[in-house]
Each structure stands twice: as C-alpha cells, then as structure tokens.
Amino acid sequence: MSDPAITRxxxxxxIVLASRQSRLILxxxxxxxxxxxxxxTYWRTNLMICAINVLLALGLDFILGYTGxxxxxxxxxxxxxxxxxxxxxxxxxxxxxxxxVAGVVFxxxxxxxxxxxxxxxxxxxxxxxxxxxxxxxYQILLNWISLTQGPxxxxxxxxxxxxxxxxxxxxxxxxxxxxxxxxxxFTFLVYLLLDQLVRSxxxxxxxxxxxxxxxxxxxGINGAAWKVFAFGVGAAIAGAAGCFYxxxxxxxxxxAFYVSEAFTILAMVIVGGMGTLIGxxxxxxxxxxxxxxxxxxxxxxxxxxGAALTFVVLFMPGGLVQAARFVQEKLRPGGQxx
Amino acid sequence: MTTTIVLQQAxxxxxxxxxxxxxxxxxxxxxxxxxxINFAHADFVTLGAFAAYFFMHLVGAGYILSIGVACxxxxxxxxxxxxxxxxxxxxxxxxxxxxxxxxGVSVMMQxxxxxxxxxxxxxxxxxxxxxVFRFGGIFVSWQNVIIIAVSSIAIALLYAFMKFTFxxxxxxxxxxxxETAGLMGINPNYLIMLTFVxxxxxxxxxxxxxxxxxxxxxxxGTSVIVKAFAIxxxxxxxxxxxxxxxxxxxxxxxxxxxxxxxxxxxxxxVFALLLLMxxxxxxxxxxxxxxxxx
Numbered sequence: 001m002s003d004p005a006i007t008r009x010x011x012x013x014x015i016v017l018a019s020r021q022s023r024l025i026l027x028x029x030x031x032x033x034x035x036x037x038x039x040x041t042y043w044r045t046n047l048m049i050c051a052i053n054v055l056l057a058l059g060l061d062f063i064l065g066y067t068g069x070x071x072x073x074x075x076x077x078x079x080x081x082x083x084x085x086x087x088x089x090x091x092x093x094x095x096x097x098x099x100x101v102a103g104v105v106f107x108x109x110x111x112x113x114x115x116x117x118x119x120x121x122x123x124x125x126x127x128x129x130x131x132x133x134x135x136x137x138y139q140i141l142l143n144w145i146s147l148t149q150g151p152x153x154x155x156x157x158x159x160x161x162x163x164x165x166x167x168x169x170x171x172x173x174x175x176x177x178x179x180x181x182x183x184x185x186f187t188f189l190v191y192l193l194l195d196q197l198v199r200s201x202x203x204x205x206x207x208x209x210x211x212x213x214x215x216x217x218x219x220g221i222n223g224a225a226w227k228v229f230a231f232g233v234g235a236a237i238a239g240a241a242g243c244f245y246x247x248x249x250x251x252x253x254x255x256a257f258y259v260s261e262a263f264t265i266l267a268m269v270i271v272g273g274m275g276t277l278i279g280x281x282x283x284x285x286x287x288x289x290x291x292x293x294x295x296x297x298x299x300x301x302x303x304x305x306g307a308a309l310t311f312v313v314l315f316m317p318g319g320l321v322q323a324a325r326f327v328q329e330k331l332r333p334g335g336q337x338x
Numbered sequence: 339m340t341t342t343i344v345l346q347q348a349x350x351x352x353x354x355x356x357x358x359x360x361x362x363x364x365x366x367x368x369x370x371x372x373x374x375i376n377f378a379h380a381d382f383v384t385l386g387a388f389a390a391y392f393f394m395h396l397v398g399a400g401y402i403l404s405i406g407v408a409c410x411x412x413x414x415x416x417x418x419x420x421x422x423x424x425x426x427x428x429x430x431x432x433x434x435x436x437x438x439x440x441x442g443v444s445v446m447m448q449x450x451x452x453x454x455x456x457x458x459x460x461x462x463x464x465x466x467x468x469x470v471f472r473f474g475g476i477f478v479s480w481q482n483v484i485i486i487a488v489s490s491i492a493i494a495l496l497y498a499f500m501k502f503t504f505x506x507x508x509x510x511x512x513x514x515x516x517e518t519a520g521l522m523g524i525n526p527n528y529l530i531m532l533t534f535v536x537x538x539x540x541x542x543x544x545x546x547x548x549x550x551x552x553x554x555x556x557x558x559g560t561s562v563i564v565k566a567f568a569i570x571x572x573x574x575x576x577x578x579x580x581x582x583x584x585x586x587x588x589x590x591x592x593x594x595x596x597x598x599x600x601x602x603x604x605x606x607x608v609f610a611l612l613l614l615m616x617x618x619x620x621x622x623x624x625x626x627x628x629x630x631x632x
Contacts, residue, residue, distance in 0.1 A: 070434045072441075117616045123434050124375055124575070128567045129616055132609035135564055143602035259560075263445055270438060302449040309442030313435050314426060 024192070031184045035177040044176045048248055050288045051184040052241050057268040057280035058190055059237030064266075065274035066198060067230040068210035069115070070127040073134035074265045077107040077235040079141060079257030081242025083148060086157055086252055096160045096247070104239040111235025112228055119224045134259045141254035153253035157246050173247075183244050190237055195277055206230060210275075260302070267309040273319030282320050342475040347593040353482045353551065355589020356489040360544035361562055362569040362581050363496065364537030370513035370576035371526075371533045373433065377440040378419055379541055380563030381447040386412045386542030387549035387558060388455060391462050401464040405488065405546040412542020413535045419443065420534040425527070451556035459553040467550055485547045492540060493582065500578070509533065513576060564605065565592075568612040574621055 034047055060074045085103030088094040094102070114133050118126035141148050148154070159173040160182065173179045197203055205226060208216040213223045246252050264287070272283020287308065291301040316322055361383055368376055386408035393404040423443065427436045466480035500506040511519040512529045520526050545559065552558060569588050573580030588608055595604050 068434070070437065117613055124369075124437070125571065125616060127375070127434070127437060128571055129613065131564065132568060132612050135605050136609045139602060139605050143600070260445070263441055266438065266441065267445075300449065300453065303446050303453075306442045306444070306446030306449065310423070310439050310446065311442075313439040313442065314423070317430070317432075317435060 028188065031181075031188060035180050041176065044180060046289065046292055048176065048180050048183060050285050051180065051187050052245050052248070053265070053268060053284040053288050054281050055183075055187045055190060055241040055244070056238055056265045057272065057284040058187070058194060058277065059234040059241070060265050061234075061269045061272075061274055061277065061280040062194060062237070063111075063231050063234035064269060065276070065280075066203070066206045066210065067227050068123065069227055069231060070123050071130045071231070071234070072127050072259075072262055072266070073114070073130035073132075073137075074234075074238055075257045075259060075262035076130075076134040076137035077111055077238035078242045078245070078261065078265075079137055079254070080110050081107040081239025082246040082252055082257070083141060083242075084239075085243040086154060086246045087147065090154060090157070100160075100240070100243045103243045104236045107239025107242065108232045108236030111238075112232040114235075115228045115231035119227050131259065131262075134262055138254055138258055141257065148252075148254070151253065151255075153251050155251050157250050157252065159247050159250075179248065183248070186240065186244070190240075191277060191281070198277065263309075264302075264305055267305045271308050271312050271319050273321030276321045279319050279321040286320070343597060345474075346476050347597045348590065349476060349478060349482065351590035351593035352586060353485050353589070354592055355586035356486055356493075357544050357548050357551070358562065358565055358569055358589055359582050359585030360489050360492060360540045360547075362566040362573070362585050363493070363578065364540045365566055365570050366573070366576055366578065366581045367533050367537045369570070371509065371516070371530050372424065372428075374424060374436050375440070375567075376419060376424075376534075376537075377437060377563075378415075378443040378447060379538070379566070380559035381444050381451070382412045382415050382538045382541040382559070383545040383548065383562055384451065384556060384559035385415060385447070386545030387462070387554050388451070388460075388545075389542065390546035391460055391549060391554060394464075401466065402484075405543055408542040408546035409539045410542070412545070413539040415542070416534040416536075416538025417531065419538075420531055424530070424534070448556055448560070455556055457555060459555050460549075462549040462554045464550050481550055485551070488543070488547065492543065496536070496540075497578070505529075505532070565608055568608050571612055572615050 035044055038044060038047060056074065056078060059077075060071060063069050063071045063074075081103040084106045085096075085099040088099040088102055089096060114130060115126070118129045142150055144150070145152075159179060162172040162174075163170045171178050173182060198206070205216070205221055208219070208221060209223045209226055216223055242257075245256070249256075268284040268287050269280045270283070271287060272281065273279025287305060291304065294304070312319055318325075361379070365375065365379055368374060368379075389411040390401075390404040390408040393399050393407045394401060399407075419440065423439050424436055427439060464481060466484055469480040470477050471480075472478075498506075500510060508519065508524045509529050509532070511522065511524060512526050516526050544562075548562060549558065552561070565588055569581060569584045572587070573582070573584035588611075591607055591611070592604050595601070595607050599607075
C-alpha cells in the first residue's frame with residue numbers, strides 16, 4: 001500500500017532521469033556523427049571552433065551563472081593557457097600532455113589570484129578588475145617580445161602526439177576528425193563533471209551564495225572561499241580551451257586573446273542562458289555558426305554579437321533556455337504552467 | 339636638462355589627466371545616483387570626437403564650436419541610453435544586467451563605427467596644435483592650453499552646480515539615499531536622466547579634445563575608458579574629489595612611463611596600481627562616507 005503521491009513522485013523522478021540519460025546519449029551520438037556528416041575541411045574547422053567555444057562558455061558560465069561573479073577577463077585565462085602550454089613545448093621541449101596540465105593549472109591559479117583581490121567587493125569591482133587583468137595579460141603577451149615574439153606570433157605549433165601502441169599508430173591527431181573527437185570528448189567530459197557538481201550539494205551552496213550571500217553566510221557557508229573556488233575552476237577550463245586552440249590553429253598571436261574575445265564569450269553565455277549548463281552550449285554553437293551562415297554580413301559579425309547581447313538582456317534575460325521553455329509550455333496540451 | 343624633461347612631461351601628464359578626469363567624472367556621477375556602470379561611455383567619447391571632426395571638416399566650423407557640438411552629441415546619446423537600457427532594467431533590480439547590456443551596446447557601436455569610418459586613423463589637426471609658445475625651457479601648444487582651460491572650467495562648473503544649486507543638492511540627496519530623496523518630493527527619475535545627460539556631455543567634450551592628442555579611430559574611446567575605470571576605482575566609486583586626484587595621477591603616470599620606461603607598460607602600471615588599491619584600500623584615495631559600496 002504505497003502512498004500514491006510518493007509513487008507518482010518516484011515515477012516522475014525516474015522519467016526525468018531516463019530523459020536526462022537519453023539526452024546525454026543523444027548528445028554523444030551527435031558529436032560522433034557530426035564530422036561524418038560534414039566531411040569538408042571548412043565545416044570540420046567550424047565544428048572544432050564550436051567545441052572550443054563551448055568549452056570557454058562553460059567555464060565562464062560556471063563563474064558568472066553559478067556564483068554571480070561578472071568576469072570580463074575570460075580572454076586572459078584562455079590566452080594564458082594557450083601561451084603557457086605552447087611556450088613549454090616550443091622553448092623547453094615539454095611533452096604535450098604535461099604542457100597541457102601546466103597550462104590548465106597556471107590559468108586556474110591566475111583565476112584564483114585575481115578573484116582573491118575582488119572577492120570581498122561588490123560585482124562591479126570584480127568586473128573592472130577582471131577587465132583590467134585581461135588588458136594587462138594582453139599587453140604582456142604583446143610586449144614581452146623575447147618570450148612571446150609579440151605581434152609576430154609563434155608559428156608551427158604541432159597537434160597532440162599520435163597515440164601509438166606497439167609501433168602502430170592508432171589515433172593520429174593531425175587528422176581533423178580525430179582531433180575534433182578529442183576536443184569535443186573533453187568538452188563533453190567537462191560538461192558531465194560540471195553537471196554532477198551543480199547537482200551536488202556544492203551546486204546548491206553556490207546558488208545560495210549567488211542569490212543571497214549574507215543569508216548563506218548565516219548558514220555557515222564561507223561565500224568568499226566558494227567564489228574563489230568557482231573562479232579557479234572556470235579559469236582552468238578556459239586554460240584547457242587555450243591549449244587546444246594553440247595546437248589546433250598552429251599559430252599564436254596576442255590579438256586572438258584581446259578583450260573583445262572576452263565579450264564574445266560573454267555574449268555566448270548570456271544568449272544561451274546563464275545559470276544553466278545547456279544554455280551556454282547552444283549559445284556558443286549559435287554565435288559561432290550564425291556569422292558563418294550569414295556570410296554576407298562580413299564585418300558586421302561583431303555588430304550581431306553586440307545586438308544579441310543587448311536584446312537578450314532587455315527582452316529575454318533567460319536566453320535560449322527561457323525561449324525553449326516558453327515554446328514547450330505553449331505546445332503542452334492545456335498550456336498551463338507546472 | 340632632466341628638470342626640463344620632467345616639467346615638460348608634467349604638462350603632458352596634466353593635459354591627459356584632465357581629459358581622463360572628464361571621462362571618469364561621468365562614470366562616477368552615474369555610479370553615484372544609480373550604482374550602475376555605463377560601459378558604452380567609451381563610445382560616447384569616440385562619437386564625440388568624430389562629431390567634432392566632421393563638424394570641423396564638413397561644415398568648416400571653428401574648433402571651439404565643434405567641442406560644443408561634441409558635447410551636444412554626447413548629451414543626446416546619454417539621454418538615449420538611459421531611456422532605452424537603464425530605465426527598463428531598473429525595475430528588474432539586478433546589478434549586473436545593465437552593465438552586460440551596455441557592453442552589448444558598446445560592441446555594437448564600435449563595430450558600426452568601424453564599418454562607417456574604417457580602421458585607418460583620422461588626422462585630427464586643429465589650428466591650435468601647431469601654435470606653440472616657450473615658457474622657460476618648456477614648449478606648450480595652444481591646444482594644450484585650450485584642453486586645460488576647457489576641462490578646468492567644466493569641472494569647476496560641475497562642482498559649483500553640485501554644491502550651490504538646488505538641483506545639485508537634490509542630485510547629491512538622490513545619490514545618498516534614493517528612496518528618502520523621493521519622499522522629500524525629489525523626482526529621482528528626472529535627476530537620473532539629468533545625470534546621464536551631464537555625464538555623457540562631458541564624455542563627448544572629452545572626445546573632441548582627446549582626438550587631437552591621441553589617434554582618432556573607432557576604438558579611440560576604449561583605450562581611454564579602461565583607464566577611466568581604473569581612475570574611478572582608485573579615486574573611490576562615486577567620489578568626485580577622489581576621481582579628480584586619481585585622474586591627474588594616472589595622466590602623470592602615463593606621461594612619465596612613456597618618457598622613462600616604455601609606452602607598452604602604461605596599462606600594466608595603471609592596473610597594477612588598481613589591483614594594489616583593491617587589495618589595501620578598496621574605498622579609494624579619499625575615504626568614502628558610505629560604507630555599503632564595498
């Protein structure tokens with residue numbers, strides 16, 4: 001004799017779980033299928049850039065959407081990851097994956113360093129301090145010519161080493177498809193880990209801090225420490241994106257990490273829907289592919305980004321996620337809210 | 339010889355500094371009444387500069403008159419951004435959304451200007467740039483005299499307005515406590531609009547005077563605004579005296595860094611100072627009376 005309410009609750013829960021798992025499987029299948037459908041180099045390159053941008057947007061969303069810290073310097077962590085890993089490989093001959101870990105750790109530590117300055121202050125201070133940090137990093141990359149070769153850039157960066165077992169090459173990352181599977185697989189893994197994290201008590205703690213830090217503190221939550229933690233994680237993810245970017249493009253110039261890049265990533269998070277994980281994924285894909293589809297607009301690419309950012313904040317602050325929910329509710333029979 | 343260089347760079351530093359003060363004062367005034375940041379302030383500076391340039395070259399007007407035109411363009415933009423972004427978003431009460439929306443406006447305006455005006459820098463020469471007089475061993479151009487005179491007059495007028503007029507008093511009342519000021523019969527919406535218009539007029543004016551000193555491109559305002567943000571924090575958000583002091587300090591840092599170190603280091607030095615201030619005295623150079631800012 002079970003309580004019908006509980007049974008219904010359980011049933012609903014398992015349906016939600018099942019649909020979550022099936023969505024993840026669907027996403028994994030989509031990742032596998034995409035480079036098989038789009039066989040020309042142009043579209044495969046776009047897919048690769050999508051995967052890198054999704055990684056960047058996920059990192060920023062974890063900082064902005066889950067702890068409410070407006071980070072306007074995400075480009076700096078992206079650039080630090082790219083330059084630290086590449087310099088270790090080119091100058092010191094470090095192995096790729098060692099340099100990768102070093103780049104990720106360095107970017108994460110830089111994020112922790114920056115957030116320690118501004119964590120006691122209101123949002124606006126962090127926004128400006130992080131913007132300033134991005135300007136400093138850009139200027140250092142540009143002016144420390146003996147190390148970074150400044151605006152001349154670093155050329156001939158190789159992709160990750162091939163996986164060789166017993167003398168035969170199993171996966172060669174010079175092949176664009178294999179490299180795409182590597183980066184998108186990594187991005188998928190990051191998504192899963194963040195998804196687990198925000199569903200765990202840690203996620204609830206972070207949301208509590210975002211909504212009301214004083215009340216959270218009264219429950220014994222150390223808001224400052226959690227904010228620094230989130231900033232470090234988000235910055236480290238950007239560092240990983242930087243490592244992949246460098247080995248994918250093969251050249252590094254400081255202009256790729258100018259402050260406007262941070263605004264581009266911000267637009268992806270906002271347009272997708274900050275504070276959700278799936279939103280920034282679609283935001284990044286949409287804003288990466290939209291300018292490619294609308295080739296005619298040429299130089300107006302960034303005008304579209306700016307307009308999207310402004311109008312989403314004004315009229316649809318929940319972004320694509322809010323729009324999707326709205327459509328779902330309209331389509332549901334009866335149309336009432338749950 | 340060295341003394342001459344130091345004095346010469348002091349003049350250059352004060353010229354730059356007073357322009358930075360004009361830009362930063364606008365940001366700090368808006369922060370005072372609204373606790374919000376207008377990121378597109380930078381582009382008001384740039385558009386003011388282009389307005390002055392085209393007014394001089396297409397209409398054939400004098401330089402002083404075109405500074406006035408830049409002022410009007412800035413004021414109109416300020417009114418527009420308040421009406422279109424800040425007023426609708428005020429009801430939602432989120433402190434970061436308006437900032438994000440104005441980043442969007444800024445990206446949009448910069449790239450529209452890029453398609454209209456192109457990336458090649460414009461040579462903004464005025465008849466005063468080449469007229470130079472000697473003062474001891476130091477050379478001073480009339481352009482510099484105009485910049486210092488106009489910005490001093492503007493800052494003094496603003497100061498007098500805030501201190502001695504009824505509207506100025508109402509404005510300070512709103513920035514101290516918007517709700518109580520409303521209860522006293524002050525219309526905060528009108529005053530917020532007025533603040534935006536004044537702040538943006540100052541930005542437009544600064545643009546018209548900055549363009550002959552720096553290079554005029556669609557991104558001219560961005561390099562200035564980043565320093566203006568630093569100045570606002572170093573001086574203390576919403577603090578007029580602190581902003582003036584910090585603006586002059588940053589101007590001097592810029593001219594001495596260019597002379598004795600390397601121009602590429604300017605932003606690094608300024609932002610190192612900003613991070614240092616955040617670490618030791620986040621209330622700014624001159625102590626702020628209100629504690630809730632921090």
